[in-house]
Amino acid sequence: MISYAFIWLLVIAFVIIMYIILDGFTLGLGLLFPWIRNSKDRDTMISTVLPVWDGNETWLVFAGAAIYAGFPDAFGVLMSALYLPFILLIVGLLFRGVSFEFIHKANKTVHVWEKCFFAGSLMAVIAQGLIVGSYVQGFVVDPQTHDIVVPSIINWFNIFCIFALIVGYTMLGSARLMKKTVGELQDKFFRVSSLLQWVLLVSVLFVGISSSIGIFDSPRLHLNNPQFILMFSIVVVLLMIAHAIAVKNKIENLPFMALVGIYVIAYIGFIISDLPYVVPYQMTYLDAKVDDGAFVLMLYGAAVLLPLLLFYTAYAYRVFGGKVDEKIHY
Numbered sequence: 001m002i003s004y005a006f007i008w009l010l011v012i013a014f015v016i017i018m019y020i021i022l023d024g025f026t027l028g029l030g031l032l033f034p035w036i037r038n039s040k041d042r043d044t045m046i047s048t049v050l051p052v053w054d055g056n057e058t059w060l061v062f063a064g065a066a067i068y069a070g071f072p073d074a075f076g077v078l079m080s081a082l083y084l085p086f087i088l089l090i091v092g093l094l095f096r097g098v099s100f101e102f103i104h105k106a107n108k109t110v111h112v113w114e115k116c117f118f119a120g121s122l123m124a125v126i127a128q129g130l131i132v133g134s135y136v137q138g139f140v141v142d143p144q145t146h147d148i149v150v151p152s153i154i155n156w157f158n159i160f161c162i163f164a165l166i167v168g169y170t171m172l173g174s175a176r177l178m179k180k181t182v183g184e185l186q187d188k189f190f191r192v193s194s195l196l197q198w199v200l201l202v203s204v205l206f207v208g209i210s211s212s213i214g215i216f217d218s219p220r221l222h223l224n225n226p227q228f229i230l231m232f233s234i235v236v237v238l239l240m241i242a243h244a245i246a247v248k249n250k251i252e253n254l255p256f257m258a259l260v261g262i263y264v265i266a267y268i269g270f271i272i273s274d275l276p277y278v279v280p281y282q283m284t285y286l287d288a289k290v291d292d293g294a295f296v297l298m299l300y301g302a303a304v305l306l307p308l309l310l311f312y313t314a315y316a317y318r319v320f321g322g323k324v325d326e327k328i329h330y
Helices: 005-032 037-048 053-069 072-081 084-104 110-137 156-180 183-215 226-248 256-273 292-319
Strands: 278-281
Touching: 005 110, 005 256, 005 292, 037 110, 037 156, 037 183, 037 226, 037 278, 053 072, 053 084, 053 256, 053 292, 072 084, 084 110, 084 156, 084 278, 110 156, 156 183, 156 256, 183 226, 183 256, 256 292
Parallel strands: none
Antiparallel strands: none
């Protein structure tokens, strides 16, 4: 029988992937700033996400609250072990949020706020890379303090995960902007995506396969099934080929859909490879869960909030789904 804790874990997983996709292209937009030097073009880029970016952050807040409410012991361990990356994430999101408000109002200092917007986006992505890399490698018990810690925050795999996320988010932002912009600016995003797409493919395959077969010294249950690895690789390659064809033929909608497919497949593999752990490889979700009565109450709340949030998100993207070719004033 499926437990309430597992259902809540699925809710958390869904909320996190929604944040990755929706806020991912906003982070990618900030990472694209060095590629686009014209301030007018940057204003247009910002205008494509201005009506929806704050709603995207709601999914991150939801995920944090859901982890704390359902698995408080795991939340405490993760916040302690990954304290620095989470602080970097918060600071980066603050930089980005403040920059959003000032870029459209500033005149003489607009270049300062554009740099802050890029820096905030980069800080958030670096933090997420450190978190993902540490999560894949697993946690250990400190022999002196007996606390659960990460073996190392800075190592080659974490740096590679940072690089992979920078490329991935940049491409997601570029694919979204293909749908939202026109003319010469749109052509720039097709060129950016054509340059980065094969780098992303190699990065996704490396991180995905390494997290599946377990290249690290950890007591995980490996998904070293050759059929699974082959299926994962084939699906990712096919989706990237679809992306490449769409970019070459300047098909606006397909690149974003192909990238979302790649990220969802990689995310599912990432989750399956870690189950039943919520703190790899020290604490399972059954070890960290609260009482079943609390899950019942939270699931009633989620049954109301999730449809409302999904409706708001779909409605907002439908209303503001058209092309943007000029700066939005407010």
